[in-house]
Amino acid sequence: MTFGAPRWLLVPAAIGAGLILLPLAGLVSRVPWAELPTLITSDSALAALALSARTVTASTLLVLVLGVPLAVLLARVDFRGRTLVRTLVLAPLVLPPVVGGLGLLYAFGKRGLLGGTFEALGVDIAFSTTAVVLAQAFVALPFLVLSLEAALRADGTRHEEVAATLGAGPWFTLTHVTLRRVWPALVSGLVVAAARALGEFGATLTFAGSLEGVTRTVPLEIYLQREIDADAAVALALVLVLVSLAVVALAYGGSARAARRVTERAA
Amino acid sequence: MRLEVAARVPExxxxxxxxxxxxxxxxxxxxNGSGKSTLLAVAAGLLRAPDATVTLGEERATVCQDGRTWLPPHRRPLTLLTQDPALFAGMSVLDNVAFGPRARGLSRRAAREQARGWLERVGASSLADKPAHALSGGQAQRVALARALATQPQVLLLDEPLSALDVxxxxxxxxxxxxxxxxxxxVIATHDLxxxxxxxxxxxxxxxGTLAESGPRAQVLTRPRHDFTARLAGRGLLRHADGTLSAPRPGQVRLASGDEGLAGTVARVEAHGESVRLWIDVEQGTLACDVDPVTVDPRLLGRGAAVRCTVAAGTDRYAA
Incomplete structure (x- = not known):
């Protein structure tokens, strides 16, 4: 093996990896393996798992439906205030989730900006499962937009122009040329968004509360159980860690393979 | 169908x-840089110039663009092939060629049927099932041509289609x-004679950026009126006292000794296969002369060298 970097980088790099791996190891060391099946099949755990599965599916779909158009517009349409929109769309990445949750409450809650509208329609969003989905989509959307927009910009418009001269309209070009070319970025962006939605805690708690079976997702259940039954919390945490790692491995493995294919193609 | 393009693109x-x-x-x-690609991009609708007119046909012409009308590229019945084949990666060669018919609304099956016909037309049937990224430059450009033809354009625009290929x-x-x-x-834009x-x-x-001269191929290439046309056509250009022009081929020009012929200075020296082409500025214009680099006096091969040359008798003279 050739060493393509200064050797001393190994030290901080190992410490960095340790910073991430040690807490995971700590978690695993506390897993009550014997009671694990009972703990993760308790009523409250199952309710939380089922709710998380449902809400993450819904919020990931929402991110797909809203994020793809947003990324395409930001990458392809030159409009005034584009930089501002791009900056604001990325705000959930840097905001503390609790702040995001407050914002959601004051936008869609009963006394929020759109509260009157929703009340007239007979819908109350705050502290409902819908609120969980909105909170997850809020924090997850930037991950898809960021990844997809960068890929669209890097890819350029050459193939879209060719498609247009071949008679393909904008929709056909978008679906058959543009999105096919940025497919790896779309998939990895979506998977990371799903992982972020799965781990969402602060915005959910603030905007949706913690009602078993309705708004208490796995992270909220873990936080709650931590006070009552630490073993149950650790067991659920293990499930969350495994699912998240699987998802991230899928995303990065997939996009790395796709990137390799693209490189081979170019060579 | 008749195509008319007029464009002003000041930038x-x-x-x-x-x-x-x-x-x-x-x-x-x-x-390069003379504005050929710009004109073709305006015709194809890839460049929206505020001051441009593109029409197809005679009386009831299809107006692609004028002061009021703007047809986006995909609605224009013409297509553009450039030096970069830009095949769609991740699709087979056949599906690349079927792209236009598919975009027009044909079923996958019918589009592929047509695509096979066009691949055959360009002699690339054997490539049909290959992935697009596995082709050589020449194969890719062949497929790109089939893909362009498959849209059955009223006008085919080719922008330097050969300049990225090896000889x-x-x-x-x-x-x-x-x-x-x-x-x-x-319409084929090219810098190659x-x-x-x-x-x-x-x-x-x-x-x-402007149209210097135009006409039937033989007339423009054998009777050029501008120095750069003569240069592209590989000929010299002399302006005679009686107002006529002549464009001697390099083979009609010889270096002379003594005080024969026309006095001039070497302006450019180009390698042309086994010979060397000297472009010589003379009082009446420019001459091109091919010499053998091994036998000629090496001092004559440098820029600025003073030479004399004769033009063969009977070189065609024509009105300016």
Whole structure:
């Protein structure tokens, strides 16, 4: 093996990896393996798992439906205030989730900006499962937009122009040329968004509360159980860690393979 | 179908018009940066110039663009092939060629059926099932041509289609184009005399964003009126006292000794196969002369060298 970097980088790099791996190891060391099946099949755990599965599916779909158009517009349409929109769309990445949750409450809650509208329609969003989905989509959307927009910009418009001269309209070009070319970025962006939605805690708690079976997702259940039954919390945490790692491995493995294919193609 | 393009694009220094008769091929001849690609991009609708007119047909013409009308590129019945084949990666060659028919709404099956026909037309049937990224440059350009033809354009625009290919692939592609462009209305932008000579019925010479001269191929290439046309055609150009012009071929010019012939200075020296072509500025214009680099006095091969040359008697003279 050739060493393509200064050797001393190994030290901080190992410490960095340790910073991430040690807490995971700590978690695993506390897993009550014997009671694990009972703990993760308790009523409250199952309710939380089922709710998380449902809400993450819904919020990931929402991110797909809203994020793809947003990324395409930001990458392809030159409009005034584009930089501002791009900056604001990325705000959930840097905001503390609790702040995001407050914002959601004051936008869609009963006394929020759109509260009157929703009340007239007979819908109350705050502290409902819908609120969980909105909170997850809020924090997850930037991950898809960021990844997809960068890929669209890097890819350029050459193939879209060719498609247009071949008679393909904008929709056909978008679906058959543009999105096919940025497919790896779309998939990895979506998977990371799903992982972020799965781990969402602060915005959910603030905007949706913690009602078993309705708004208490796995992270909220873990936080709650931590006070009552630490073993149950650790067991659920293990499930969350495994699912998240699987998802991230899928995303990065997939996009790395796709990137390799693209490189081979170019060579 | 007759194509008319008139465009003024001040930011690119282009102000020119272009016309093609139905069924004929026009070569837009000029060096890089002379505005050929800009004109074709305006025609295809890839460049929206505020001051441009593009029409197709005679009386009830399809207006692609004028002061009020703007047809986006995908609604224009013409297509553009450039030097970059830009095949769609991740699709088979067959599906690349089927792209246009698919975009027009044909079923996958019908589009592939047509695509096979077009691949056969360009002699690339054997590539049908290969992935697009596995092709060589020459193969890819062949497939790109089939993909363009499959849209059955009223006018085929070709922007330097051969300039990214190696000599062998370019030659094969040029031979294919001779066959394909027969009876097709086409415009081919090129800086290569050979493309114009083999493919075009008419030649339009572009220079610094404007149309310098145009006419039937033989007339423009053998009786050039501008120095740069003569240069592209590989000829000298002399302006005679009686107002006529002559454009001697290099083979009609010899270096002379003593005080014979015309006095001039060497302006450019180019390698041309086994010989060296000297471009010589003389009082009446420019002459090109091929010399053998091994036998000629090496001092004559430098820029600025003073030489004398004679032009063969009987060189064609024509009105300016």
């Amino acid at each position: 690119r220094g282009v102000d020119a018009r272009l016309g093609v008769e139905p069924g004929s091929t026009v070569a837009l001849l000029g060096p 062998e692939a370019a030659g094969a592609m040029r031979t294919l184009l001779v066959d394909v462009l027969r009876n097709v209305t086409a 050979l493309d114009a000579a083999m493919l075009a019925d008419d030649v339009m010479v572009m220079h610094e």
